[in-house]
Amino acid sequence: MLDEWLAELVRRRWVFHFVPNRTSPEAIAAVFRWRCASLADVIVLLYEGYAWGYRVVLPSPEADPFTPEWLVYSCEDTPVRTIREVLTIPPPGDPEMPTTSAAATEAERVLAAKFGGRRQVIRLPWG
Numbered sequence: 205m206l207d208e209w210l211a212e213l214v215r216r217r218w219v220f221h222f223v224p225n226r227t228s229p230e231a232i233a234a235v236f237r238w239r240c241a242s243l244a245d246v247i248v249l250l251y252e253g254y255a256w257g258y259r260v261v262l263p264s265p266e267a268d269p270f271t272p273e274w275l276v277y278s279c280e281d282t283p284v285r286t287i288r289e290v291l292t293i294p295p296p297g298d299p300e301m302p303t304t305s306a307a308a309t310e311a312e313r314v315l316a317a318k319f320g321g322r323r324q325v326i327r328l329p330w331g
Contacts, residue, residue, distance in 0.1 A: 213236075213247070220232060221234075221319050231249065231250050232249045233270070234247045238295070240296050241297075242267070243259055244259070247286060248316070252283070255280070256280045258277060258278040260275055260308075270316045272312060272316050274306070274307060275305065275307075276305045276306075
């Protein structure tokens with residue numbers, strides 16, 4: 205079932221990041237940058253039973269989503285549940301979109317920092 209949800213992220217044009225590399229990843233993250241806003245949705249898969257998802261407010265459109273300062277949404281659960289939940293966050297411009305931001309916790313910043321610096325970025329084929 206997880207493979208089906210990862211395929212859905214590919215279909216929706218999410219960019220995948222692998223630490224340290226794609227052939228033997230210790231962690232995988234998928235990122236979707238909203239073109240109409242300085243926001244990114246991020247899903248971090250750390251091991252088979254745990255994932256963290258968040259929407260980060262970016263100081264600029266090109267900012268690194270793995271150095272979160274302000275989050276407008278955060279959730280933790282199994283990988284499948286986390287992917288499903290993040291995909292249901294209302295898009296920018298939707299009246300139901302979360303807008304109240306909270307500072308990222310130290311634990312959240314440390315977790316996201318796993319993807320800072322050296323990581324292999326893969327833009328998987330769409331389709």
